[in-house]
Amino acid sequence: MDDYILSCQDLTVSFKDSEPPVLRGLTLGVRENEFLVILGPGQCGKTVFLNCLAGLQLPTEGAVYYRHNKVVGPGRERGVVFQKYALFPWQTVLGNVAWGLKSQGVSKEKRRAIALKYIQLVGLSGFENAYPQTLSGGMKQRVGLARAYATGPKVLLMDEPFGALDAQTRYAMENELLILWEKEKRTVIFVTNNIEEAVFLGDRVILMSARPGRIKIEREILIPHPRSYTDPTFLALRQEISAETDLAL
Amino acid sequence: MNSPKSHPLLLGALSLSVFFMSWIILTKAVGTKILPDPFQVIGEIIRLFKTPLSGRTLLEHVLFSLRRVLIAYGLAIVSGLPLGLMMGWSSLCRKIIGPIFEIFRPIPPIAWIPVAILWLGVAEGSKIYICYVGAFIILALNSFTGTRYVEPILINCARVLGANRKRLFLGVAVPAALPSIFAGLQNGMSMAWMCVLAAELVGGREGIGFIIIQGMNLDRPDMILAGMVVIGLLGALMAIVLRILEKVLCPWRRELV
Numbered sequence: 001m002d003d004y005i006l007s008c009q010d011l012t013v014s015f016k017d018s019e020p021p022v023l024r025g026l027t028l029g030v031r032e033n034e035f036l037v038i039l040g041p042g043q044c045g046k047t048v049f050l051n052c053l054a055g056l057q058l059p060t061e062g063a064v065y066y067r068h069n070k071v072v073g074p075g076r077e078r079g080v081v082f083q084k085y086a087l088f089p090w091q092t093v094l095g096n097v098a099w100g101l102k103s104q105g106v107s108k109e110k111r112r113a114i115a116l117k118y119i120q121l122v123g124l125s126g127f128e129n130a131y132p133q134t135l136s137g138g139m140k141q142r143v144g145l146a147r148a149y150a151t152g153p154k155v156l157l158m159d160e161p162f163g164a165l166d167a168q169t170r171y172a173m174e175n176e177l178l179i180l181w182e183k184e185k186r187t188v189i190f191v192t193n194n195i196e197e198a199v200f201l202g203d204r205v206i207l208m209s210a211r212p213g214r215i216k217i218e219r220e221i222l223i224p225h226p227r228s229y230t231d232p233t234f235l236a237l238r239q240e241i242s243a244e245t246d247l248a249l
Numbered sequence: 250m251n252s253p254k255s256h257p258l259l260l261g262a263l264s265l266s267v268f269f270m271s272w273i274i275l276t277k278a279v280g281t282k283i284l285p286d287p288f289q290v291i292g293e294i295i296r297l298f299k300t301p302l303s304g305r306t307l308l309e310h311v312l313f314s315l316r317r318v319l320i321a322y323g324l325a326i327v328s329g330l331p332l333g334l335m336m337g338w339s340s341l342c343r344k345i346i347g348p349i350f351e352i353f354r355p356i357p358p359i360a361w362i363p364v365a366i367l368w369l370g371v372a373e374g375s376k377i378y379i380c381y382v383g384a385f386i387i388l389a390l391n392s393f394t395g396t397r398y399v400e401p402i403l404i405n406c407a408r409v410l411g412a413n414r415k416r417l418f419l420g421v422a423v424p425a426a427l428p429s430i431f432a433g434l435q436n437g438m439s440m441a442w443m444c445v446l447a448a449e450l451v452g453g454r455e456g457i458g459f460i461i462i463q464g465m466n467l468d469r470p471d472m473i474l475a476g477m478v479v480i481g482l483l484g485a486l487m488a489i490v491l492r493i494l495e496k497v498l499c500p501w502r503r504e505l506v
Contacts, residue, residue: 080409082405086400086405086406088403088406088421089425090424090427091501100409103411104411132501
C-alpha cells in the first residue's frame with residue numbers, strides 16, 4: 001500500500017440488490033507515474049470503476065485511497081478525461097481549459113498563462129477562442145486533455161478518451177498522448193476496450209472480466225517506446241490477452 | 250442558374266408578393282366588405298395614426314398595449330425564471346413547489362380574466378395580471394426543463410474540476426439552460442401579446458385589442474385587419490430583438506447556424 005499513489009481495497013459496487021454487483025472485490029494499486037491500462041469488454045464496469053477512483057461514484061463496499069487518504073469525493077489531485085469530451089459548449093477552448101483553475105482561486109492572468117501553455121502542448125495554438133462545436137473529435141479531446149492537465153492533478157483518469165475517434169485520429173492521438181506524458185509525467189489510469197491500444201500505451205495492463213467486473217489477468221509490458229504494432233513481442237502479448245478476453249457480445 | 254439558397258432575400262420577397270397577390274385576388278372574389286385589400290388596410294393604419302380613435306391615436310393605443318405587455322413580461326421574468334431555475338436545480342424545491350405548479354400550469358391564462366377583473370378591477374391591474382400569468386408559466390417551465398436536463402456528464406466534469414455547489418449552478422446549470430430559457434423568453438413574449446389582446450377585447454377603453462373590437466362594433470373590417478397587422482409587426486419586432494439578445498448572450502449558439 002505504501003508505494004501506491006492510488007489504490008483500492010475490496011471495491012464492490014452494486015446498484016440493485018437483486019442483480020449481481022457491477023464490480024466485485026477489486027483490489028489494485030497504482031504506482032506513481034505509472035501508465036496503467038484497464039482493459040475490458042463493454043459493460044464490464046470499467047467506467048464505474050474509473051468513477052469510483054474519481055470520487056464521482058461511492059463504492060457499496062471497500063474503499064479507494066489516494067496515498068493514505070480515503071477518497072470520499074472528487075479532488076484536485078485526480079483529473080479526468082471523459083469519453084464524450086464533456087466540454088462546456090458555452091466556453092471557448094481557453095475558457096474550457098482554464099475552467100478548473102478558477103475553482104482553485106487562481107488569478108485571471110495566471111489562469112490564462114497556464115491554459116495557454118497546455119493548449120500549446122496539445123497542439124491547439126490558434127484555436128484558443130474557438131467554441132467546441134467548431135472542433136473535430138480529435139481536437140475536442142485535445143481540449144479535454146489540456147483541461148485535465150491544467151488543474152495540475154497527480155493522477156489522470158482517462159475513460160476511453162479516444163473511443164469515439166476514427167482509427168487514424170485515434171492512432172495519432174495515442175502517439176501524442178505518450179509524447180505529452182513523457183514531457184509532463186503523471187500517473188495515468190487509462191480505460192479502453194481496445195487491446196492494441198492497451199498494449200501500445202500501457203506500462204501495465206489489467207484485463208477485466210464482465211459481470212461481475214473483476215480483475216482477470218495482469219501483465220507488465222516491458223517493450224520500450226515507441227512501440228510498433230508489428231513487433232513480435234507486441235503481437236504475442238496481443239494474442240495472449242486476446243485469448244483471455246471475454247467476448248463482448 | 251442561381252441557387253435559391255444564395256438569394257434568401259429574393260426568395261422572401263417572392264413569397265411575400267405571392268401572398269399579397271393572393272390576398273388581392275381573394276378580395277376581388279369576396280368583396281371589400283368581407284376582406285379589405287392590403288392597400289385599404291395600410292390606408293387605415295395611416296388614418297388611425299392621424300385621427301384619434303376614442304380620443305387616442307394609433308401610437309397611443311400601441312403604447313398602452315406595449316406598456317401592459319412589458320410590465321407583465323418583466324414581472325414574469327423576475328419571478329418565473331428564478332422559480333423555474335430553483336425547481337430544476339433543487340429536488341427539494343421541485344417536491345415542494347412542483348405539485349402546486351402542476352395544478353396552475355394547465356389553466357389557460359384567459360380563464361383568469363373573470364377573477365382578475367373581480368380582484369383587480371377592469372383597470373390596468375387585471376390586464377397586466379392576465380399577461381403575467383401567461384408569460385410566467387412559460388418562463389418558469391422553460392427554465393425548469395433547461396436546468397433539469399443539464400447533461401449529467403457536464404456536472405460530473407465540473408465536480409472533478411473542483412466546482413462547489415454555487416459554481417455548479419451558476420457556471421454549469423444556468424449556461425446549459427440558456428438556450429431553453431431563450432426559447433421560453435420568445436414563447437412567453439408571444440403569450441403575453443396573446444393575453445393582452447384577450448384582456449383588451451373583454452374590457453378596455455384603449456389598446457390594440459380595443460381597436461379591433463371597435464372595428465367589429467363599427468362594422469369596419471379594415472380597422473380590424475389594421476389592428477391585427479400592427480400586432481403582427483410588433484410581435485415580429487420583439488422576436489427579432491430577443492434573437493439579437495440571444496446571439497449576444499449565447500455566442501456559442503451562433504456558430505451552429
